[in-house]
Amino acid sequence: MILTTTSATSDIKAAVAIVGAGPAGMALALALARAQIDTVVIESGSEREDASATALSSAAAISPTNHAPLEIATNRRLGGATWTWSGRCVDIDPIDFEPRPDAEVPGWPITYEDATAEATTAATFLGIGKPQFETQVAGFAAESVLRTRLERWCIDPRLARRHAAEIRTSAKARFYTGLTCTGITLDTNGRFARGLRVKYRSGSEHLVTARHYVLAASGIETARLLLASNEIASAVANNSCGWLGRGYMGHFEGVLADIILDGLSEDALDYRLDDTGCFIRPRLMLAPEAIRGNGLLNIAFFPSNVPLGNWRHRSGALSAAALALSMPIVGRTLEPGPVREILLGQPLNAADLRQHLLNIVGDGPGFINFAVRAITQQLKRPRAPGMFVRNKARRYSLKYIAEQSPSLASRILLSCDRDALGLPRVVVEKSILGTDTESVLKAHDILDRELRRLKLGRLEYLAAPADRGAIAVTHGADGYHQMGLVRMGNDRQSSVVDANCAIHAVPNLHVASSAVFPRSGQANPTFLIVCLALRLAQRLIADLKG
Ligand SMILES: Cc1cc2nc3c(=O)[nH]c(=O)nc-3n(C[C@H](O)[C@H](O)[C@H](O)COP(=O)(O)OP(=O)(O)OC[C@H]3O[C@@H](n4cnc5c(N)ncnc54)[C@H](O)[C@@H]3O)c2cc1C
DSSP states (O other): OEEOOSSOSSOEEOSEEEEOOSHHHHHHHHHHHHTTOOEEEEESSBSSOOHHHHGGGOOSEEESTTSOOHHHHOOOBTTGGGGTSOOEEEOOOGGGGSOBGGGTBOOOSSOHHHHTTTHHHHHHHHTOSSOOOBOOOTTOOTTSSEEEEEEEEOSSOOHHHHTHHHHHHOSSEEEEESEEEEEEEEOTTSSSEEEEEEEETTSOEEEEEOSEEEEOSOHHHHHHHHHHSHHHHHHHHHTTOOOTTBSOBOEEEEEEEEEEESSSOHHHHSOEEOTTSOEEEEEEEEOHHHHHHTTOOOEEEEEEOOOTTOGGGOOHHHHHHHHHHHSHHHHHHHOOSTHHHHHHOSOOOHHHHHHHHHHHHHTHHHHHHHHHHHHHHHHSSSOOSSOOOOOTTOEEEEEEEEEOOOOTTSEEEEEEEEOTTSOEEEEEEOOOOHHHHHHHHHHHHHHHHHHHHTTSEEEEESSOHHHHHHHHHHTTOOOSSOBSTTOBOSOTTTOSBOTTSEETTEEEEEEOSGGGOSOOOSSOSHHHHHHHHHHHHHHHHHHHHO
């Protein structure tokens, strides 16, 4: 049930208390409630969009400056960031579980099978059909270093809406909205968590007590709460662990090259509806042997539409859209915000305009086909998560998403500046390692060589070799995928939580978040976040019912 009072008269008690009702907190709470465990969820936001709640997350300072502002990367609302995410679910790769001492990247203290033990329940919760991520693309020779794995897109990415009926009617899970956790206190022995300090926006303060506590407040907010709770931060530091709030990772995401297809068909790379009613799309990847053998970090690629302003796509439809967007009044009416510049990719000069007009004239039937396809796609249900517009030149932007390695220098700190409820705001500092960008460049070269060898296509880089590393650095800011700040491991000195997501120093305090990921891999994190939250639910159920 949802409790929306603006102040409570008494303290709150339950068997399990969870902070945060994003995908992690919701999946965990509903699993516990189904097992008849008395559960409370403390959610800072309400059921509606509330900018003043989300402003509680805003940072005091962020470096690099193109890291996503935290008010955009998070959403203080029942459902968390799933109100803004695109719902793309990707499985972690088994190779991510291997330590990489050569690159100073740790492995996981659990196996791939352990981490994904709850994959079927996670897939049901997320609405992605079945946890089937394997696929074969025609043209990939068996001995090739090319591989593919599937992305699966949520049928309804707004997860609080998808689970609204169960959240409202559950007798065992109480969701307190508009209530913010401001700290965790320890018992007099300093051994176990004794309660959560929580505050209503009115300022009235209470204690939430439970046998087990779970922080599921997103990557940065979870680390912030732990650092701001002096007793917890000292207990972690007393284990000589300096990793709380450090090892911050996201993903590199960007475009360094166009891909020009030859033997590889667009159909094989496009969105497709599978038999469970969800959209799937393959990612191009490199075989584990190629990753290991070349000392690379993980990476995935997928072709996407080239920026509209680039007339080399030879598509009349894209050129017509580019001309419309570049006209002062029409362009601003169609797309008033900064997205207009992003879509165009470049300001158009007279020579570009001429080439775009030639594209439109030369592509008459193509333009009509596009218009029919675009309208059909808009009307169709379910609607595809994106539109992959074919063009005569068979030229597409090659997007990539790549792993970042954890470093002590990438961290969050508490500033002296405080939010409206008195919690210190964070300073985010992320450093991008040269070895990571080298890995990104090398992986592109390997992909290019292999596509050419198999006559599947080729890459055309957008910048000269000497400039590519600096461009890749700008792709590493992220902020949407917040991993590593409360890392998992067996060694208390180099990790904050154990293999069961419990803080080493405080065994009844757990973390359900990508903050525990010791490696970032290439996969968008939410599928694994939900798998681990459900695995934690099983452990708590066994403990409380055993
Ligand atoms: C624009 C965008 C696109 C994305 N696209 C994808 C994608 O396609 N695929 C993917 O895997 N991931 C994607 N992500 C990331 C994804 O949204 C997150 O991985 C996921 O939401 C994390 O879930 P969570 O439950 O850990 O945290 P959140 O979803 O952030 O939820 C945390 C909850 O905790 C609450 N909270 C925070 N602090 C407190 C406090 N002190 N007290 C009480 N409550 C608190 C918040 O209000 C919020 O409801 C995207 C993110 C964004 C912003």
